[in-house]
Amino acid sequence: MAPSSLLHELRNQSPLIHCITNIVVANFQANGLLALGASPIMADSIEEAAEVSALSSSTLLNIGTLNANTVESMIAAGGSANTYGRPVVLDPVGAGATAFRKRTVTRLLDELDIALIRGNAGEIAAIAGVEWTAKGVDAGNGSANIAAAAMDVANRHRCLVAITGETDIVTDGDKLIRVSGGHPIMTHITGMGCLLSAVTAAFLAVNVHTPIDAVAYSLAFYKKAGEVAAEHAAGPGDFAVHFLNALGGIDDEAIDGGQFFIEEGVKE
Amino acid sequence: MAPSSLLHELRNQSPLIHCITNIVVANFQANGLLALGASPIMADSIEEAAEVSALSSSTLLNIGTLNANTVESMIAAGGSANTYGRPVVLDPVGAGATAFRKRTVTRLLDELDIALIRGNAGEIAAIAGVEWTAKGVDAGNGSANIAAAAMDVANRHRCLVAITGETDIVTDGDKLIRVSGGHPIMTHITGMGCLLSAVTAAFLAVNVHTPIDAVAYSLAFYKKAGEVAAEHAAGPGDFAVHFLNALGGIDDEAIDGGQFFIEEGVKE
Amino acid sequence: MAPSSLLHELRNQSPLIHCITNIVVANFQANGLLALGASPIMADSIEEAAEVSALSSSTLLNIGTLNANTVESMIAAGGSANTYGRPVVLDPVGAGATAFRKRTVTRLLDELDIALIRGNAGEIAAIAGVEWTAKGVDAGNGSANIAAAAMDVANRHRCLVAITGETDIVTDGDKLIRVSGGHPIMTHITGMGCLLSAVTAAFLAVNVHTPIDAVAYSLAFYKKAGEVAAEHAAGPGDFAVHFLNALGGIDDEAIDGGQFFIEEGVKE
Numbered sequence: 001m002a003p004s005s006l007l008h009e010l011r012n013q014s015p016l017i018h019c020i021t022n023i024v025v026a027n028f029q030a031n032g033l034l035a036l037g038a039s040p041i042m043a044d045s046i047e048e049a050a051e052v053s054a055l056s057s058s059t060l061l062n063i064g065t066l067n068a069n070t071v072e073s074m075i076a077a078g079g080s081a082n083t084y085g086r087p088v089v090l091d092p093v094g095a096g097a098t099a100f101r102k103r104t105v106t107r108l109l110d111e112l113d114i115a116l117i118r119g120n121a122g123e124i125a126a127i128a129g130v131e132w133t134a135k136g137v138d139a140g141n142g143s144a145n146i147a148a149a150a151m152d153v154a155n156r157h158r159c160l161v162a163i164t165g166e167t168d169i170v171t172d173g174d175k176l177i178r179v180s181g182g183h184p185i186m187t188h189i190t191g192m193g194c195l196l197s198a199v200t201a202a203f204l205a206v207n208v209h210t211p212i213d214a215v216a217y218s219l220a221f222y223k224k225a226g227e228v229a230a231e232h233a234a235g236p237g238d239f240a241v242h243f244l245n246a247l248g249g250i251d252d253e254a255i256d257g258g259q260f261f262i263e264e265g266v267k268e
Numbered sequence: 269m270a271p272s273s274l275l276h277e278l279r280n281q282s283p284l285i286h287c288i289t290n291i292v293v294a295n296f297q298a299n300g301l302l303a304l305g306a307s308p309i310m311a312d313s314i315e316e317a318a319e320v321s322a323l324s325s326s327t328l329l330n331i332g333t334l335n336a337n338t339v340e341s342m343i344a345a346g347g348s349a350n351t352y353g354r355p356v357v358l359d360p361v362g363a364g365a366t367a368f369r370k371r372t373v374t375r376l377l378d379e380l381d382i383a384l385i386r387g388n389a390g391e392i393a394a395i396a397g398v399e400w401t402a403k404g405v406d407a408g409n410g411s412a413n414i415a416a417a418a419m420d421v422a423n424r425h426r427c428l429v430a431i432t433g434e435t436d437i438v439t440d441g442d443k444l445i446r447v448s449g450g451h452p453i454m455t456h457i458t459g460m461g462c463l464l465s466a467v468t469a470a471f472l473a474v475n476v477h478t479p480i481d482a483v484a485y486s487l488a489f490y491k492k493a494g495e496v497a498a499e500h501a502a503g504p505g506d507f508a509v510h511f512l513n514a515l516g517g518i519d520d521e522a523i524d525g526g527q528f529f530i531e532e533g534v535k536e
Numbered sequence: 537m538a539p540s541s542l543l544h545e546l547r548n549q550s551p552l553i554h555c556i557t558n559i560v561v562a563n564f565q566a567n568g569l570l571a572l573g574a575s576p577i578m579a580d581s582i583e584e585a586a587e588v589s590a591l592s593s594s595t596l597l598n599i600g601t602l603n604a605n606t607v608e609s610m611i612a613a614g615g616s617a618n619t620y621g622r623p624v625v626l627d628p629v630g631a632g633a634t635a636f637r638k639r640t641v642t643r644l645l646d647e648l649d650i651a652l653i654r655g656n657a658g659e660i661a662a663i664a665g666v667e668w669t670a671k672g673v674d675a676g677n678g679s680a681n682i683a684a685a686a687m688d689v690a691n692r693h694r695c696l697v698a699i700t701g702e703t704d705i706v707t708d709g710d711k712l713i714r715v716s717g718g719h720p721i722m723t724h725i726t727g728m729g730c731l732l733s734a735v736t737a738a739f740l741a742v743n744v745h746t747p748i749d750a751v752a753y754s755l756a757f758y759k760k761a762g763e764v765a766a767e768h769a770a771g772p773g774d775f776a777v778h779f780l781n782a783l784g785g786i787d788d789e790a791i792d793g794g795q796f797f798i799e800e801g802v803k804e
Contacts, residue, residue, distance in 0.1 A: 016672045024294045024310050026560045026601075030726035035772045040726065041672040042560050045603035047636040055633065055672065065294075067313035067337070069603070097323065100315040136284045136309040136323065188516070190298035190308065235513030236303045245771030248724070292562045292578050333562075335581035335605070365591065368583040404552045404577040404591065456784070458566035458576065503781030504571045 011037035015057035015205035022064030025191030050080035057205035087115035096126025181223030279305035283325035283473035290332030293459030325473035355383035359465035364394025449491030451498035547573035551593035551741035558600030561727030586616035593741035623651035632662025717759030
């Protein structure tokens with residue numbers, strides 16, 4: 001896991017990442033991808049969404065400020081990425097908050113071949129159908145076994161599922177990797193989860209490792225960038241600034257093998 | 269006024285604030301609300317706007333980059349907030365600039381029960397129908413008695429009206445509170461007024477004081493955050509960064525009782 | 537060229553610049569224009585686009601996150617600016633990336649009187665129809681004589697054409713000015729080209745010099761601001777912050793006459 005070549009390869013390839021995303025985080029995602037060494041392109045109109053995904057190395061679908069038009073663009077873009085064999089990452093922002101988000105997530109999962117769902121505990125709980133009290137687009141609280149919920153969603157939809165929070169997990173439904181690190185201030189900047197989904201899409205675009213290892217690496221990398229930025233930050237305002245610097249400034253050596261805890265074939 | 273419990277209560281409750289807002293300031297508003305201690309959610313599609321307002325502690329309607337679809341979402345979201353007794357704040361960005369903005373503001377004020385209109389002098393003058401020379405979305409200049417215009421609008425629409433600028437005022441049509449402080453650089457960062465409207469929506473969501481006192485407090489708090497940020501800033505770029513830090517970093521003690529000047533029942 | 541009065545005049549007039557732009561860069565453009573001393577207004581709805589352009593000193597059309605609705609708004613806004621004799625700047629973001637962008641650029645150039653097209657080499661090559669390998673919205677690489685392509689586009693569409701990159705060029709189809717300076721980190725921040733287009737629109741709004749000289753000046757000014765910001769920046773995150781400071785902080789004296797290289801009537 002986390003072999004040193006993945007980040008170097010990403011920076012060499014500078015993969016084009018198509019983001020159909022929300023108006024709140026579009027700028028932060030684009031800057032984060034550029035800082036990381038990838039190339040962002042945002043194109044959410046039905047006139048070109050499929051064509052842009054065909055050009056791109058991976059496609060991110062983020063439902064943060066969804067409307068009826070962008071749902072169709074997501075279906076078209078995801079279908080195009082599927083046709084060309086490029087990974088599609090789904091960020092189900094506030095998945096349980098409204099009926100519209102619930103049925104859109106269901107439709108995207110039914111009609112597309114999703115490589116990875118990356119969400120917080122509340123969002124994955126909503127997809128799994130387990131009890132959880134989310135607040136708007138925030139993670140919220142619950143008593144469900146969230147790792148079991150992630151494995152269930154991964155098995156049902158034959159995809160990777162990553163739940164990010166204090167400790168991140170990623171699972172393919174069988175193997176489960178926990179990733180530690182990060183900093184509490186990361187929850188006080190808007191779009192930190194959204195940008196992480198874009199970052200995982202960039203790492204998945206680099207075909208060097210198995211997808212689950214690429215995702216685990218990206219989670220560890222992101223947490224490390226958060227730690228580096230937190231050292232320099234006085235508050236959420238300059239944390240975001242230092243975080244963009246860290247995405248471009250840190251290297252493989254920063255990733256700590258001790259961040260990873262692997263469980264195989266252990267149904268929880 | 270400005271009792272120390274209001275900010276603490278906001279940070280304890282972390283109210284969910286639904287913002288139907290413009291593409292220019294959405295990120296800054298979301299980060300500002302998070303820094304303050306509130307939870308932002310942006311959902312401007314007709315498919316879910318009413319449902320999100322029903323979940324939220326208050327709703328902000330900002331007409332900065334309006335289109336025909338978002339007007340309907342604003343009506344639906346505001347109506348839902350009204351049904352559940354949650355405050356609705358209207359930010360009439362560039363209210364007098366175009367016929368479309370004028371008739372949208374008229375419609376929102378006619379069909380919804382607005383708790384607070386927060387704008388600059390040019391915007392409130394446009395609603396009051398008094399003479400003023402605004403430039404685009406900027407405040408502009410005029411000779412009208414702007415406090416009288418605010419009181420007139422407050423009486424006509426049975427709401428609070430806040431006009432922010434060098435000295436802020438807030439009125440319920442009878443009582444009028446002037447709030448001093450702030451820093452001139454605040455006019456050189458986009459979305460400072462828009463974020464202020466979101467901040468007042470957050471303070472109004474915390475039912476501790478009378479609404480007019482909650483708004484006056486939020487104006488004073490915001491001006492103080494501006495002063496703190498200006499001390500550290502070399503220009504508009506890092507002012508915005510320090511301002512987000514200040515929204516999270518300052519506490520009640522920073523608010524100065526001497527910022528408030530109260531006039532009751534004095535028609536100007 | 538670059539007489540000291542142009543920047544002072546811009547800051548005195550504070551021209552209103554109407555930007556129909558994309559969701560990724562809207563905030564950065566608005567803050568950049570404010571920092572520079574201009575007044576931004578973003579209004580991309582068909583209900584008001586023409587009216588806002590009639591109020592504004594210049595209009596920017598940026599196709600970065602185009603959809604069918606905003607194309608009509610661009611036609612309406614550009615037509616209104618043409619009627620009132622105000623300059624229209626076209627930023628053909630990713631012009632060659634999709635069929636939709638290609639045909640939109642063709643339509644805008646056919647139906648409107650464009651004062652300036654500002655793009656990277658890949659975008660201008662796509663308009664010129666010369667060979668170039670662009671990647672998404674990035675400049676890409678090619679062997680074409682890009683200065684000749686710019687002159688060809690300028691002659692065909694009777695407008696100024698600026699291609700920005702390591703060395704910028706601007707041409708009216710006859711005279712060609714090269715502008716040196718800047719810093720490589722400028723390619724790692726999203727919206728640097730988009731904001732530059734908005735900045736040229738602001739300088740073109742100030743009727744002091746010939747348009748080509750005003751554009752050449754704005755390119756030199758922007759490169760100088762990049763150099764100043766790069767001196768203070770540790771990475772792309774704080775570069776963007778320092779860059780906004782520099783747009784407001786530097787003065788004419790910072791512009792170096794040695795940045796300009798003028799060629800007249802030399803077809804390349």
